Amino acid sequence: MNDLLIQVLSEINANIRADFVLFDENGEMVFGRESFGKNANEKSILLAGKSYTLKAALSKERLEDFCFFIESIVKSRYDMELAAFIRGKPSLVSDFPFPSGLILIQNEVFCCTPNDSSFQGGDVAVNSNLTDKTREFVEEAFEEGIVVHIDNILALILPTEDRNELREAAEALYQTLAEEVSEKTAISLGGIAGSQAELCRAFVNAQKALEFACGKRFGVMSYAEMPLELIISQLSPEIRSEYKNEIDFESFDIDTLSTIRVFLDCNLHIAEAARKLYIHRNTLIYRLDKICAMTGLDLRDFNDALKMKIYLILHEFF
Structure with missing residues (x-):
């Protein structure tokens, strides 16, 4: 996902007057060119779930605002590009970490039970705005994962090819969100994907499982494990x-x-x-x-x- 970050930062840099340099946790420069003098200040910044240090020739007050601006822009563009990639649409994403497992999260869900119209793509009465608190918690709990908002769903993508490992992660997340974040959630599994086409299919399947998870007040729903539910819904x-x-x-x-x-x-x-x-x-x-x-x-x-x-x-x- 580093290619996408560089692309977004390049676009930002081309449209602003302040030059900046970005370093990773190991102190390696990942973007920019350090050409300013001793007047530069630096600040920790979180981009796409990873910690970096941003350095610019700005006062500490302006640097605080600048970092907030960069974080907001990167988060918005990352969500947009990743959502397009996951849905099989044109995207700037070029180095996605396959194989990966997909988990979908929806909280404060009050939706109708699956029926013929909703299961075939009809409207479902939902009030499910994911809070920043939930996203922040998921990003901190799964530092190796990718977290993205897709409409009113939070998608967590983990670098794994083990289905049991994916389920264990989802069940632990479900329990922890209820106990520590105190938010009602519905969680579903899409399975393991080894390509963009498989990831797109996993997302569609996980959405179907999520409709069932909305009506279930416990546990995690997995599309691969619910053929009876799918048949009965028809x-x-x-x-x-x-x-x-x-x-x-x-x-x-x-x-x-x-x-x-x-x-x-x-x-x-x-x-x-x-x-x-x-x-x-x-x-x-x-x-x-x-x-x-x-x-x-x-x-x-x-x-x-x-x-x-x-x-x-x-x-x-x-």
Whole structure:
């Protein structure tokens, strides 16, 4: 991404009278030519998520304002060029760090559940202005990543080709934003991209998953892991309504709901589910027997587990 930074700084330098020089954290000059004398001052500056030192022949007061100006211009142009690149449009980006994983973040989301019109690109009632606080936190937490605003979505791009690593990063971010930033967020994964075309496709997929994440009050949604949700979203409201109330999830306590979700997420693996629930194996078996008595579905049986998964999706999203 260094090429884009140099391009933007060159445009700024061509339109202002003040010469300036930029140094990286190692003291290496990355832009400009130091031709001014002893009257120069310097200041730390954050550009595209990285720390630099800017030096110019300006007073300390003017240098403060100048750095703020540079930061604002670079952030705006970076967002514009990166958004175009991610969407597959012409862009000045030429050295994107592939392979990369894509995470989308939306906070203070109050949107309708996915339906036929919204899932095919219709309007969704959303109030989701990401705060500067959220962006700053994400940039500080993932110094090696790229953070960009795309409309009302914050995109985090991490240099990785490990899907598990990407999911772990997303889940940790979801939990930390709730605990430390105190902002409600919806997070989705687009997967790993090795080219601009794959990144564009990952962004579109992550947007679809984000629509579901809007209606889900926990966890992280991954497009690659939600074929059932996508299929069910294409059914008519009448068909969904016919099956939606087969199980009264509202009558379940938190432990029961958590047991169902975790056991299904663990692919019906008792030992793994018990570990994630922080309970003894026998306690999990007791809960599964209780769920079977309440619903008539034994989650240890694949067919019953699949039915429960469908009912749970209808309950959570439609």
